[in-house]
Structures are given as structure tokens and as C-alpha cells.
Amino acid sequence: MDAGVEVVDGEAAHDAPSLCMGGEDLKGFLQQDEGMECVVAVDLGGTTMKGGLVARDGTCLHIERRPTPRTEGPERVVAAVSALVSDLARPRPGVRPLAVGLAVPGLVTAEQAVFSAAFGWRDVPASSFT
Structure with a gap:
């Protein structure tokens, strides 16, 4: 596991707006066990x-x-998010991830992060994160 990674089990989920992908976008990406x-x-x-x-x-x-x-830079942030998603979706006993939800600051659509001043993003495709 990378340095600077903190793992915590058992915390409550929080509601947040999200950019979600599922179905065909993630077919074959998430484990199917x-x-x-x-x-x-x-x-x-x-x-x-x-x-x-x-x-x-x-x-x-x-x-x-x-x-x-x-x-x-924006490319490194996208790569870090993609790595986190990959690590979380890796095969593990007893769970089966079905989709990915991503909450980001800024304006988003189901297809892209339209704009985020915090990260210098403009029109980043959602598929970049997985």
C-alpha cells in the first residue's frame, strides 16, 4: 500500500453529489465474483x-x-483517482462492486467534469477516472 494511505473500516457514509458511471462504462472493470x-x-x-x-x-x-x-497538475490528480478506484475495486472476499460514484468540486455531468477551479480542470472525460 502507498505511503500516506489511511485505511478506516466502519465509518458512516455521507451524502454528496456525484458523477456516477455504471453498466457498459464499467463492464469488465469491476470484479464479478x-x-x-x-x-x-x-x-x-x-x-x-x-x-x-x-x-x-x-x-x-x-x-x-x-x-x-x-x-x-490535473493529469496527476486524475491518475491518483484512477489508482484509488482500481485499488478499491480489486477482488476481495465477500464483496462485489457494481459501479463507481465520484464526488468532485465543480460543475459535472455524467460524461465529464466540466469545470473545477480547485484542480484546473475543464472538460475532463469521466472515463479518465477509471
């Missing part, structure tokens, strides 16, 4: 990214915190 259905949820903040596996009832099954490399 039997287990508790959940989503990979990521909250991208200016200093910290928080991500976890969240069950249908809102129970957080696994949570990680990592620094956001904002000063290293």
Missing part, C-alpha cells in the same frame, strides 16, 4: 481523497484516505 453488492465511492477534496466500498444500505465496508496531489 459472488459477494455483497456495493459501490466504489470516491470523494475528491483539495487536500484529501476519500474512497470506500459502500453497501446498498449505506454501510461503509472499507474506507481509505489518500493525499490529493493537486499541486502536481
Whole structure:
């Protein structure tokens, strides 16, 4: 596990607007083994990214915190989010991620992060994060 990663289990889920992808966009990306259905949820903040596996009832099954490399440029932030999503979606016993939800500061659509002053983004495709 990378330095600066904090893993916390058992925290409550928080409601936040999100950029969500599922279905065909993630076909083959997430594991398809039997287990508790959940989503990979990521909250991208200016200093910290928080991500976890969240069950249908809102129970957080696994949570990680990592620094956001904002000063290293937009491409590095996107790469860090993608790495966090990949790590959270990796095969693990008893869980089956079905989709990814991403909360970011700024204007977003289902297809792209339209604008985020905090990260210097303009028209970043949602597929860049997975």
C-alpha cells in the first residue's frame, strides 16, 4: 500500500453529489465474483481523497484516505483517482462492486467534469477516472 494511505473500516457514509458511471462504462472493470453488492465511492477534496466500498444500505465496508496531489497538475490528480478506484475495486472476499460514484468540486455531468477551479480542470472525460 502507498505511503500516506489511511485505511478506516466502519465509518458512516455521507451524502454528496456525484458523477456516477455504471453498466457498459464499467463492464469488465469491476470484479464479478459472488459477494455483497456495493459501490466504489470516491470523494475528491483539495487536500484529501476519500474512497470506500459502500453497501446498498449505506454501510461503509472499507474506507481509505489518500493525499490529493493537486499541486502536481490535473493529469496527476486524475491518475491518483484512477489508482484509488482500481485499488478499491480489486477482488476481495465477500464483496462485489457494481459501479463507481465520484464526488468532485465543480460543475459535472455524467460524461465529464466540466469545470473545477480547485484542480484546473475543464472538460475532463469521466472515463479518465477509471
